[in-house]
Amino acid sequence: MTPARYGSRIFFTALLLFILQFVIQTPDQAQAAGSPITMAGFGQTVVPGGNEGDTWDSTWRANGTTFLQNNDGYGWGGSNTSQHDRISQFNGSPDTPSTISGSNISSFLGSTYSTSIYEVDGALYHIICYSSQVPGNWVFRNPSLLKSTDGGATWINISGQTNTLPGDNAASSTFPSGWGEVNFVKYGQGGAAPNIDNAQTYVYLTNPDEANDHLYLARILRSDLSAWTTTFDKTKIQYYAGGAGATWSSSAASAVSIYDGKNSPTAMVYNYGLDRYVMTSFKSDSWLSPPIDSTIRMHEAPNPWGPWTTILEENGNNKNGDNLTWAYLMQSFTSNGGKKMWATTSGRSPYGLQLLPVYFTTNPVQSFEAETSSALTGVTTSTSVAGYTGSGYVTGFDSVGDKAEFTVNAATAGSHILKIRYNTSAYQSISFYVNGVKLDTLKLGKSQQVYATWTELTMFAWLTAGNNTITYKYDSGNSGNVNLDKLSLALYSTTPGLLPGPYPGSPTTTDDGDAGITYSGTWGSIPSGGYYNGSVHYSNASGNYAQYGFTGTSVKWMGAKNNDHGKADIYMDGVLDATIDTYSATFDKQQILYTKTGLSSGSHTIKIQLRSDKNAASSGYYTDVDAFITVPGATATTLDDNNAGITYSGAWSTTTTAGYYNSTLHYANTSGAYAQYTFTGTGIQWIGARSNDHGKVDIYIDGVFNSTLDTYSSTFDKQQTLFSIAGLASGSHTIKIQLRSDKNASSSNYYTDVDAFIVS
Incomplete structure (x- = not known):
């Protein structure tokens, strides 16, 4: 071997060893195998009161208790002094709000800010950082890891000092420059992890960059954390460098983003029931004047490194009426086989803890573009606001009666998560109907923010098997003025009562x-x-x-x-x-x-x-x-008098007048004229008006005379149930309403009208 070749071999061997000290190849490991989460929905927050602060991350301890951290405020029990960082114990359950209370336990923490808390193998770990609190330019820097082995009474920093905060400098920081909002990836009670993604070997952490455009992943050996009794060697931290979880580096400069998008901060939790990772993020600044509304996002993935899919982007001011921020999914209080979790959020009014229920489904999603919905009344389509899906969106909703109605087919009866994508430049409201029944007046936070043009709102409804109508309508008292882009929905459960809202038999x-x-x-x-x-x-x-x-x-x-x-x-x-x-x-x-x-x-x-x-x-x-x-009983379907399936024979007129169902009506006063409708079901109701000029009609069911009805009344009453029949054999039936030549002696005319039919 020549000296030149020998020297080359030494050089390349040294180079390889130099690279390998930074790049770590991880052997293949088991991965989460659950079906992808397809949709998520937010419920109404629980506001426990008696607390103050924000950034309420939590950890579910091995002894069954739940610890919280929070920034600013007095924590729990208003007699305490306000400070930047506290740790407290959460008592009770958000599923039973009356049981909720809390108590502060930390003592020396206070002059720094914090982003996460986690119990692993019997020890508590807490991440603190320093911050420049400037509205519109929040900067978090020099994050450090603290450890407590006595339940939070005393803490050591990575230099081995007890109850001493590390300095606000790179040398004292556990993590590299540019990292600030570091959060633990949470698994089970006490940090117990399943045998997937090397989670039994490593503790994972996430951090968004300063611009909140990219999210990075790091990990620390559990054994290194357990062995930490004095100083901690921060060079042992590894950073995800790609390769579907196989490539890691001891250099933060080699880190690659696991998710690109606006994330601040990002909290990731493994959902045992669904065998998937779920992650929250938000974007807002509630301290600016005027404030920037919060959009809370939900993401899901099969691994901590992704690939990540966004399944919800909802304005935090919507149904909860407050600018919710800093959303952290909790390990504790998960139910319904993982399909319901709770997130801690921070409210502005009151300024403190608000608990947000989050519902997940893995069922297929149906999507319907608003511009091609089954019925549009008083609204138009447009393409003026960029960012819509499909061929455009529906705009208007500026007059009573304006509506967009979707006909959706549910494969099975059950509670469903529904989601609309919309655009507004101000806070608005609109009514929400399912099968002709008004379920809610929706409060819509403004979607036009410095970071967004469109946003989403979730709602819940029980749908019957087969066709259902979903209607968004401008009613009296609404503000309207909404641009509606798309409706999406998915089955949550066939068991009544697992989602908020009415279901068959619920009062x-x-x-x-x-x-x-x-x-x-x-x-x-x-x-x-x-x-x-x-x-x-x-x-x-x-x-x-x-x-x-x-x-x-x-x-x-x-x-x-x-x-x-x-x-x-x-x-x-x-x-x-x-x-x-x-x-x-x-x-x-x-x-x-x-x-x-x-x-x-x-x-x-x-x-x-x-x-x-x-x-x-x-x-x-x-x-x-x-x-x-x-x-409500069995869910019924309401058909307006304008429905194409209704046959009108003879001289019938129409009118558009407030007070009638959908503000429309068919009417006639000529003997022999009739209205006929063929339906599938076991019962039907005829909805119309009574008045002092109304006459009599004969009712036929399936071609057989059923009864004669007098629709006269001395007072004018709209939307009355004039005829109802139930208990028919399940299948196709026909109702016929035929005007007679006689009337009540007190009536001044022979009018009869059709406002709607309700099929059950």
Whole structure:
């Protein structure tokens, strides 16, 4: 061998050894095998109160308790001094809000900020950092790792000092320059991990770069953490350098991003039930004036290094009405086989802990572009706002009755997660209907931020097997002015009650202030403790009435009894059903004053009308409405009078007038004219009006005469159930409504109208 060749071999061997000291090849390891999470949805936050601060990361300890960290504020129990960093114990469960409390346990921490806490193999680990708190330019720097082996009473830093914070400099920092918001990747109770992704060998950590455009991954041997009793050698930290988890480097300069996008901060948790990794991130600045709204994102992946898929981007001001930030998924309190988790978030009003329920599904997603939805009324399509999907979006929603209606086919009956993608430049509201029944008034946070143009909002609904209608509509009291891009949905569960919202058989309580209740005459309203939702409507004049239309099989009227209360007549679907005496020698609120059960599944109207008489012992004639409680029964499908499946024979006219279903109506007054509709189901209801110029009709079911109905009334009442039949054999049936040549002697004409049909 020549000296030159010998020298070359020495050179290349040295070079290889130099490279290998930075690059570590990890053997193949088992990976999470769960099906991808396809959708996520946010529920209503639980606000426990009695606390102050933000950045509420948590760890589920081996002894079953949950520890929290928080920045700023007094933590728990308002008598404490405000400080930047605290650790506390969380007691109770977010599933039972009344059990929640907390207690501060940390002592020396306080002058730095913190980003994460985690228990691993019996020891607590806490990441602190320094920060320049400048709204619009938040900078976190020089993060350091602390360790406690006595439950948080004492801590050591990587230099081996006890209860001493490391310096605000690169030499004292555990992690490299440019890292700041470092977070642990969480597994099970006490840090227990499954045999996947080398999680039983390593503890993983994440960090977004200063611009929050890229996310990086690091790891530390569990054995190195366990052996740390004095100083900790930070050169043992490895950084993900690619290769689907196989390539790691001791140099942070070799690190590659595992996710590109706006992430600040990012908290990753392994979901045991679903066998997938889930990750939260957000982007906002609630301290700027005006504030930048928060968008909370949910991501999922089979490995810590990805590939990551974003499954939700929701404005934090939507259904929860507060600019929620710093979302961390909790290890504890996971339920429904991993399909429900809780996230700690930080609210602005109140400034403190808010617990956000998060729901996941792995079922297939159906998506529907708004511009091609089954029915558009009063709205138009546009392409002016960039970033839409499909061929455009629906715009308008600026007049009562404007709507976008989607017809969706559910493979099976069950609770579903629904998601709309929308654009607004201000806070707006719009109504949400399923199968003709209004489920909610949606609050829409503005989507146009410095980092986004479109955002999303999730909601929950029980859908029947087969076709269902999902409607977003401008109702009276809404602000509208929404650009609607797309609807997506997926099955969550066939078991009722696992998602928020009504389901077959669940009661729905409607407060006295609901826009669906009509008050005729002079009624007062007051906020007062002890009533449902702290409010009540009341009246004491004979003839005054409250009327409420609902879809269901039963209804309860909730109100008060008192020594100045009188009597009221109850009408169900226009027929007197009972007289109720609301007098009592004692003042009792939230009493069930009237109950009606056994109604056919469908639309009904209850009317409470004050009488001129009273109990002899009463000093007045007052009657009040606190709430109505209804049970929806089987979910029904409502078809508007304009539905193409309805046949009108003879001279029928149409009108667009508020108060009718969808503000439209067909009407006729010629003998022999008829309306006919063929449906699939076991029952049907005919919805129309009664008035002093209405006549009589004959009803035919499947070609056989069923009954004659008189639609006359001395008062004009819209959306009345004029005919209902149930218990038909499951299958195809036909209803025919034919005008007669006779009428009530008191009627001035022969009119009959069709407002809607409800099929069950």
